[in-house]
Amino acid sequence: MKKSLIAASMLAAGMGFSTTSMAADPLKVGVLATLEGTYTALGEDGVRGLKTALAEIKNQMGGRDVELVIGPTDASPDSAVRAARKIVEQDGVDIVIGPLSGSEGIAIRDYSKTQPGVTFINGISGAQETTYVEPSENFFRFNMDGAQWSAGLGDYIYNEKGYRSIATVGEDYSFVYTQVFGLVTEFCAAGGEVTERLWVPLGTKDFGSIIAALPDDVDAIYLGLGGGDAVNFLNQYQQAGGDANLIGGTIMVDGTVLNSKGDAKNALIGTPSAGPQADTWDDPKWQAYVKSYQDTFAPEDRFPSPSLLATGYYNAGHAVAQCMDKIDGDLSDGHAGLRSCLSSLELDAPNGKITLDENRQAIGTNFVSEVVEVEGGGLATKLVSMKEGVNQTLGIDAAAFAKIGLPSRDAPECKTSY
Amino acid sequence: MAIVETESKIVRLDGTRQNWLEKIPAQYWVVGILLLIMPLFASDFMLFQIFGWTFILGMIALSLMFLAGYGGMVSLAQMTIAGLAGYLVAILGDSAITEISQGWPWYAAIPVALIVTALFASAIGWLAVRTDGIYTIMITLAIAAAFFYFARQNYEVFNGFSGFNSIHPPSLFGVDWRGPKAFYYLTLFWAVASYLFILYISRAPFGLALQGVRDNSRRMSALGYNVVAHRVAAYTLAAIPAGIGGILLTWQSAQISPGTVGIGPAIDVLVVAVIGGLGHPIGAFIGALIYVLLKTFSTDALIALSLSGERFRLLIGLSFLVIVFFSPDGILGLWKKFKVWQQRNPFEQSDGRDL
Numbered sequence: 001m002k003k004s005l006i007a008a009s010m011l012a013a014g015m016g017f018s019t020t021s022m023a024a025d026p027l028k029v030g031v032l033a034t035l036e037g038t039y040t041a042l043g044e045d046g047v048r049g050l051k052t053a054l055a056e057i058k059n060q061m062g063g064r065d066v067e068l069v070i071g072p073t074d075a076s077p078d079s080a081v082r083a084a085r086k087i088v089e090q091d092g093v094d095i096v097i098g099p100l101s102g103s104e105g106i107a108i109r110d111y112s113k114t115q116p117g118v119t120f121i122n123g124i125s126g127a128q129e130t131t132y133v134e135p136s137e138n139f140f141r142f143n144m145d146g147a148q149w150s151a152g153l154g155d156y157i158y159n160e161k162g163y164r165s166i167a168t169v170g171e172d173y174s175f176v177y178t179q180v181f182g183l184v185t186e187f188c189a190a191g192g193e194v195t196e197r198l199w200v201p202l203g204t205k206d207f208g209s210i211i212a213a214l215p216d217d218v219d220a221i222y223l224g225l226g227g228g229d230a231v232n233f234l235n236q237y238q239q240a241g242g243d244a245n246l247i248g249g250t251i252m253v254d255g256t257v258l259n260s261k262g263d264a265k266n267a268l269i270g271t272p273s274a275g276p277q278a279d280t281w282d283d284p285k286w287q288a289y290v291k292s293y294q295d296t297f298a299p300e301d302r303f304p305s306p307s308l309l310a311t312g313y314y315n316a317g318h319a320v321a322q323c324m325d326k327i328d329g330d331l332s333d334g335h336a337g338l339r340s341c342l343s344s345l346e347l348d349a350p351n352g353k354i355t356l357d358e359n360r361q362a363i364g365t366n367f368v369s370e371v372v373e374v375e376g377g378g379l380a381t382k383l384v385s386m387k388e389g390v391n392q393t394l395g396i397d398a399a400a401f402a403k404i405g406l407p408s409r410d411a412p413e414c415k416t417s418y
Numbered sequence: 419m420a421i422v423e424t425e426s427k428i429v430r431l432d433g434t435r436q437n438w439l440e441k442i443p444a445q446y447w448v449v450g451i452l453l454l455i456m457p458l459f460a461s462d463f464m465l466f467q468i469f470g471w472t473f474i475l476g477m478i479a480l481s482l483m484f485l486a487g488y489g490g491m492v493s494l495a496q497m498t499i500a501g502l503a504g505y506l507v508a509i510l511g512d513s514a515i516t517e518i519s520q521g522w523p524w525y526a527a528i529p530v531a532l533i534v535t536a537l538f539a540s541a542i543g544w545l546a547v548r549t550d551g552i553y554t555i556m557i558t559l560a561i562a563a564a565f566f567y568f569a570r571q572n573y574e575v576f577n578g579f580s581g582f583n584s585i586h587p588p589s590l591f592g593v594d595w596r597g598p599k600a601f602y603y604l605t606l607f608w609a610v611a612s613y614l615f616i617l618y619i620s621r622a623p624f625g626l627a628l629q630g631v632r633d634n635s636r637r638m639s640a641l642g643y644n645v646v647a648h649r650v651a652a653y654t655l656a657a658i659p660a661g662i663g664g665i666l667l668t669w670q671s672a673q674i675s676p677g678t679v680g681i682g683p684a685i686d687v688l689v690v691a692v693i694g695g696l697g698h699p700i701g702a703f704i705g706a707l708i709y710v711l712l713k714t715f716s717t718d719a720l721i722a723l724s725l726s727g728e729r730f731r732l733l734i735g736l737s738f739l740v741i742v743f744f745s746p747d748g749i750l751g752l753w754k755k756f757k758v759w760q761q762r763n764p765f766e767q768s769d770g771r772d773l
Contacts, residue, residue, distance in 0.1 A: 035730075036731065070717060071717075072717055072730060074677075076675065076677035077580075077583070077671075077673055077675060078673070078675065078677055079677070081671055081672075082467070082671070082714075085463065086463070086467065086714055089461070089463035089466075089467065090463040090464075090467070090714075103579070103580055103675075106580075106583070110583065110584065110672070172570075172571075172578060172579050173579045173580065174580060201567070201571065201579065202579065409573070409578075
């Protein structure tokens with residue numbers, strides 16, 4: 001009783017203290033994350049990433065307390081816009097961080113144009129169109145798109161692994177089109193051949209027909225699946241006795257899949273992939289971030305190390321925080337100061353330096369890695385090569401890049417030069 | 419004052435018709451005026467998102483209520499019918515997918531969309547009316563699932579997973595119909611029109627015959643009614659509010675994709691109709707309001723109780739369970755129970771006998 005009284009009075013004193021020192025109103029930050037459907041585990045880790053960033057900065061941005069408002073979505077554009085509308089128009093947030101999934105990103109970019117008074121920082125959605133076609137003035141993306149996340153992979157599998165022909169299996173939507181786009185342009189330019197591209201609907205449970213349709217005269221099969229779909233595919237692929245060489249898409253070999261239950265994921269050991277991070281990278285900044293994530297959450301409430309979803313939301317949170325500190329939390333100029341700061345920010349992120357181009361799209365570092373077993377029996381990705389300064393046109397001349405066309409089910413064609 | 423009252427009574431005793439205004443019950447006045455002046459005090463978010471969505475979902479649930487309540491046919495394909503109308507407006511009218519969208523003007527695209535939708539609904543009806551009860555549910559669910567997968571995998575017409583975006587209502591009379599107030603009145607108008615339409619049909623000879631078919635189809639066919647034609651016509655009529663709702667839904671989110679017509683949304687329409695109550699057309703709108711409020715605010719409610727906001731689906735499910743548990747007839751059933759309870763004479767047993 002006495003103890004709780006003391007604790008209560010301390011709490012009251014602390015609160016009194018914080019209110020007197022805090023002249024400004026709290027800063028309302030909305031978060032869009034997939035908390036329903038096949039990408040639930042991914043959305044949860046994204047929110048953890050943002051909370052890690054907030055814990056590091058003691059929940060303060062520009063001298064203002066941060067109040068998080070969560071908008072749950074189910075990876076469909078409808079749900080993203082509904083959730084965004086609710087947190088912007090009802091809860092009155094100043095800044096939106098999110099969304100997570102490709103097609104959501106395109107819908108939120110369109111929505112951001114109708115809300116000039118709010119600044120949108122992409123969570124981790126990676127469709128190319130979001131910032132490449134009709135970009136929005138108040139939509140910033142501090143993560144690279146799906147094609148940039150493939151940078152380095154095509155060269156690696158052609159030159160190091162010696163694969164000459166591959167087939168792809170991917171979820172049938174914008175993010176995976178973008179990923180395959182990045183792989184195909186690089187792999188074909190190196191001299192490789194993509195014989196077949198198979199597409200499955202997002203949220204597929206039964207992969208039987210796809211597994212039967214996989215060609216067996218190719219050197220390797222690229223898997224562009226994520227979340228529950230990836231785990232389901234691997235389970236069924238193993239039961240069907242599949243033993244082809246695999247190549248992983250970015251979210252195929254992410255912590256969300258590598259830490260799933262069951263042993264189907266072991267089929268991924270040795271699989272090369274590329275993405276914006278490598279779990280076991282020994283860079284001190286990366287290690288510090290991993291530790292910070294581990295310290296913020298109890299082991300049963302998190303993955304052993306942060307997934308790239310967490311990293312995306314973490315970086316978005318830090319980008320906002322750094323700029324809010326710079327402008328002392330003052331948004332009274334209609335966010336002009338915040339936006340000019342964000343546009344010119346060089347974010348010293350745990351996964352390499354990130355700057356924005358004129359479309360407010362990230363230019364950053366990409367990591368090619370392989371899946372390895374780590375101590376304690378888990379799986380993680382181990383760095384094999386890095387590619388710095390990857391821009392949205394993948395180093396291709398802007399005019400030539402525009403000619404390739406937007407990523408789709410069968411674009412781009414497999415050619416040796418673009 | 420008193421004189422006026424006696425006068426009006428005399429008029430009624432004379433047997434002359436009441437003025438049509440007098441026939442409107444008091445609660446209609448209250449609700450009607452409240453809805454009309456809503457934009458004076460409600461925020462844009464409330465108008466556009468909460469009420470706009472309520473009216474739209476109410477219209478789609480209304481079409482199910484009409485079939486299930488008056489026709490005894492539970493159709494899970496109503497969301498599909500609404501979605502088809504939305505898709506057709508995107509395909510025939512304007513959208514960001516210019517390779518597919520035909521760019522017809524609204525006065526051509528909307529009527530054609532509604533007519534095609536009505537024909538599609540009649541075809542569904544023609545298939546489904548040969549069955550009864552649970553088999554109707556299965557057939558219509560199968561149609562809904564088939565339409566969903568077809569739309570998701572067809573790229574020539576339905577543009578696959580991404581569907582269509584940037585579908586905006588026509589700017590008639592210089593009004594931006596997607597502005598919160600304009601959209602509120604637009605959806606309110608069509609919701610009221612659909613409500614009155616269904617109410618009228620339910621009391622017209624067609625609706626009465628339909629209720630006869632529901633209660634005893636053999637007797638009705640013995641009386642010379644064509645039972646199958648009646649039921650198919652009910653599907654066609656029900657497609658009108660659903661189709662209008664589908665078009666408004668497409669305008670509201672400015673896009674339509676297979677997610678809009680998925681199996682989840684199809685079942686949500688049934689949930690809306692059942693929690694509202696199938697006994698009266700107003701039930702569809704009450705159910706829709708409850709559904710929309712729960713869907714929008716359940717995360718906040720959980721966080722307010724300092725629980726994890728990620729479990730918002732659980733709260734929605736539990737609320738529906740509670741409503742249906744306490745009143746199998748939905749909210750309307752609760753209202754009826756309340757009225758009975760109010761009129762109960764404490765000196766009488768529940769069956770009306772004296773103690």
